Structure formats: structure tokens, C-alpha cells
Amino acid sequence: xxxxxxxxxxxxxxxxxxxxxxxxxxxxxxxxxxxxxxxxxxxxxxxxxxxxxxxxxxxxxxxxxxxxxxxxxxxxxxxxxxxxxxxxxxxxxxxxxxxxxxxxxxxxxxxxxxxxxxxxxxxxxxxxxxxxxxxxxxxxxxxxxxxxxxxxxxxxxxxxxxxxxxxxxxxxxxxxxxxxxxxxxxxxxxxxxxxxxxxxxxxxxxxxxxxxxxxxxxxxxxxxxxxxxxxxxxxxxxxxxxxxxxxxxxxxxx
Numbered sequence: 001x002x003x004x005x006x007x008x009x010x011x012x013x014x015x016x017x018x019x020x021x022x023x024x025x026x027x028x029x030x031x032x033x034x035x036x037x038x039x040x041x042x043x044x045x046x047x048x049x050x051x052x053x054x055x056x057x058x059x060x061x062x063x064x065x066x067x068x069x070x071x072x073x074x075x076x077x078x079x080x081x082x083x084x085x086x087x088x089x090x091x092x093x094x095x096x097x098x099x100x101x102x103x104x105x106x107x108x109x110x111x112x113x114x115x116x117x118x119x120x121x122x123x124x125x126x127x128x129x130x131x132x133x134x135x136x137x138x139x140x141x142x143x144x145x146x147x148x149x150x151x152x153x154x155x156x157x158x159x160x161x162x163x164x165x166x167x168x169x170x171x172x173x174x175x176x177x178x179x180x181x182x183x184x185x186x187x188x189x190x191x192x193x194x195x196x197x198x199x200x201x202x203x204x205x206x207x208x209x210x211x212x213x214x215x216x217x218x219x220x221x222x223x224x225x226x227x228x229x230x231x232x233x234x235x236x237x238x239x240x241x242x243x244x245x246x247x248x249x250x251x252x253x254x
Contacts, residue, residue, distance in 0.1 A: 032180045
């Protein structure tokens, strides 16, 4: 009874829901683009990469495959994937420029950053292409994007925890990504309810896992940021107090 009532409500407001879904599609596209530009800003400001190797290189590999090899699979984004590919190519040049400061503890990588980033990007591109050949471009686009989304949410958490610092981290970047993610989820839910083909959704156990994991990761990031930032402020306050005491001692000594 409840399902039939829901179906009736969906059918009754199908056009309105389609308009909402289109708005969310545009919003998600804009926010993903702003997310990438925010990465540029943060990397330039802190002189350190604002994203990890795997999320960035996998994104570029996925975008290359579905912008140029299988463009029809991403046609509903109306060229958005190509825009992201271009933006990501700009991002990776900035990331490599400042990655030198992030790999001082591993000279082998530090000396071969272009080779490392290039090899990982090509590897992910071949992986995305092979997956598309295996399951078909439409499913490949969807589940390849799932991997992009998962790494985009997991990477910043791993980065901020491993550094134990908010340097290179950004709540603004997270906010753009979170809006794009949640908006995309709502859009796909509308597609599912209205019968618009956009890949598997609630009928797929894997998609349910993906939704839960991504939401968990995106809610976790600002908590990690807050905890580490509070720790940094406490340490800075302690250092300032110690410096003040040392100056006072020196003044008395004089």
C-alpha cells in the first residue's frame, strides 16, 4: 500500500522531480569543478599537495576514458567530464610542483615525481578502460565513478591523519565535494524513483554499501579536521607561552 502510494506521488510529480534532478545535476557539476579549483588554491597557499596520488590519478584516468574513449557513456553530463579532465590536468601540475615538499622522507619518490604521477595515472586509465571493456561503458562509467568518489572521500582523511596537520587540508574543498556528493545522491534517487536510466541504485547491494561508506567518510572528515586543528592551536598556544617565559628569563638575566 505504501509503495503504491509512493509510486503514485512520484508519477504525479514526475515533471517537478525531473526539474529538481536537473538542478542537482548542474549543482553537482559546478561544485565538483569548484572543488578542484579549491584544491589548486590550497596547494598554492600551503605549498603542499591538497590531494593524494591515488584520488587524483584515478580521477584523471576515469575522465580520460569517458571523455575520449567512451564519450557516449558520459553524454548526460554534456561535456562536463571533459571540463573536469582539463581542470585536473591543471591541478596535477600544481600538485607535482608542491609534492616535493611532501616526500622529503622518501627521496626516491621525491626525485621521480613526474614518473610516479604519470605511471599511476596511466595505470588507472588502463584499469578504467579494462573495466569498461569487461562490464560495458555504461556500467563502467557508473562503477568507475564510484571508485573516484570513494577515493575522493577517503584520500583527504588518510592525508590529514598521516600528516597530523591541517596543512594542505581545506574545509572549503570538503564542502564543495560534500554538496556535490549529496546532491548527486539525491539526483540518482530521483532517477531511480522516476525510472530514468542512470545505472544501478537501491536495487544493488554494492550501491547501498557505496552510499553508506561515502556518507560516513564525508561526515568523518570535518571531525578529523576539527580535532587536529584544535590540537594545532593548543600546541601553538603552548609554544607562545614557552617563548614568552624564555624571553622573560632572558630579560631578568640582563
